[in-house]
Amino acid sequence: MREKNYGYSRQYIDEDDINAVVEVLKSNFLTTGPKVAEFEEAIKRYLGVQYAVCVSSGTASLHIAAICLLEKGDKVLTTPNSFLATSNAIVYAQAVPIFVDVDAQANIDLNLCEAMLKKDNTIKAIFAVDFAGNMVDPKGLSYLSEKYGVKILEDCAHSLGASFGAHKAGDCSFCDVATLSFHPVKSITSAEGGCIVTNSEAIAKKASILRNHGIVRNSSEFIYNDDNPLYFEMQDLGFNYRLSDVHSALGLSQLKKIDFFLTTRRKLAQNYDKVFDNTSIRPLYKNASSSYHLYVIRVNFKELGKKRADIMKSLKSKGIMLQTHYIPINAQPFYQKMGYNPLSTPKALEYYNECLSIPLYVGLEDNEQEFIIDAIKSEILY
Incomplete structure (x- = not known):
């Protein structure tokens, strides 16, 4: 369950x-x-x-x-x-x-x-x-x-x-x-x-x-x-x-358990990599030497014809809580008051508009990851 x-x-x-x-x-x-x-x-x-x-x-x-x-x-x-x-x-x-x-x-x-x-x-x-x-x-x-x-x-x-x-x-x-x-x-x-x-x-x-x-x-x-x-x-x-x-x-x-943690996170990341390969869901990177603190995907929501917020809300209703890492720091009000402008880093802004961090953590079972994958695919690919 x-x-x-x-x-x-x-x-x-x-x-x-x-x-x-x-x-x-x-x-x-x-x-x-x-x-x-x-x-x-x-x-x-x-x-x-x-x-x-x-x-x-x-x-x-x-x-x-x-x-x-x-x-x-x-x-x-x-x-x-x-x-x-x-x-x-x-x-x-x-x-x-x-x-x-x-x-x-x-x-x-x-x-x-x-x-x-x-x-x-x-x-x-x-x-x-x-x-x-x-x-x-x-x-x-x-x-x-x-x-x-x-x-x-x-x-x-x-x-x-x-x-x-x-x-x-x-x-x-x-x-x-x-x-x-x-x-x-x-x-x-x-x-x-x-x-x-x-x-x-x-x-x-x-x-x-x-x-x-x-x-x-x-x-x-x-x-x-x-x-x-x-x-x-x-x-x-x-x-x-x-x-x-x-x-x-x-x-x-x-x-003392860090090797176990790393092996588990990398295996979960590889599972995602295989499923999303050759689809419009683009993993941010594939790297077997990463610690995979996050598993980030990029989606062109404009081409998809859906709003990211709507997808996040729909998945949340299924118990899947996504995140966006990160809102560009130079877009924050504090930094804009200091004179910074997010338009000065357009690639970071473009990345932010396309990013989603999806569940990846030690303790995530295979059947649970499959449930998450199916739910994400149903929102983005079908």
Whole structure:
């Protein structure tokens, strides 16, 4: 029997996850304790990076990473096709986002990035997003970094577990810093949580201080002396972005299952690929190395003669909840008030007008996926 609702994604929690959380609830630490450090070590091993700093959300990881990389007024190339947090982090750091149009896979177009870098040598960084779990070309980003001296942030909120050739998303082999999200619909979840990963000791140190109110507790780093054994110093304006042991326990348990999660998502994606092949339903991309955070299709609704809203409403009546990832960031009222115009990135706007994210998550059974496929086909193909 099918479930009542099929969202575009959802978390997968098993008894091991529940037991891991319960164990922490019975321990002496609920907030920042040994499980946070254990989770950070596990992330470092998985990605092969030198430093991992866990924080309270993916947005927090972007915020802190932006402060670590940018100065006030810095110009930053980024994509309009992302959740708002990516460009918001640039604004939080008092820097200036410059939206670059997308390529055929809805990732930031690196050729357009280079064209902008050639024209403006004051651009300081690129914030690239691995949209839907499909990595931006690491060689392309590395080339731009080396040739134009720009800093690179890889937003891996969608791509933990993905790879591109010999590069793994978040391994920092081609970027200064990468950010992770552990929101429930991501590759793994800690309920809420995020992480800054880097091979830079300076970035990791600053990130660790910023996540805890800007506080320094190491006496060798104090500016002033005080004989109070509990003395500490706030040396920067930081935030309460710490991750708890409860969240970290769940994240640790989930990370142990990431290979199973990836295999399952890729199999579901392949099922969709086969069904939609040679039809007017176009998968955004086909990539066996993607983490498939999302499965996105493109439909020319004008040619179809139907409104996307009507299709979404009809499928919702059958328990199938679709999503649109994303409304271009430069189309949002906040950014338009700042002077941005979605018409400046026409491919992103065209993509948005055609996109639908359809259900893909661990726990989706074969018969349930068949039900979803038949319902989508009946709305779009027949």
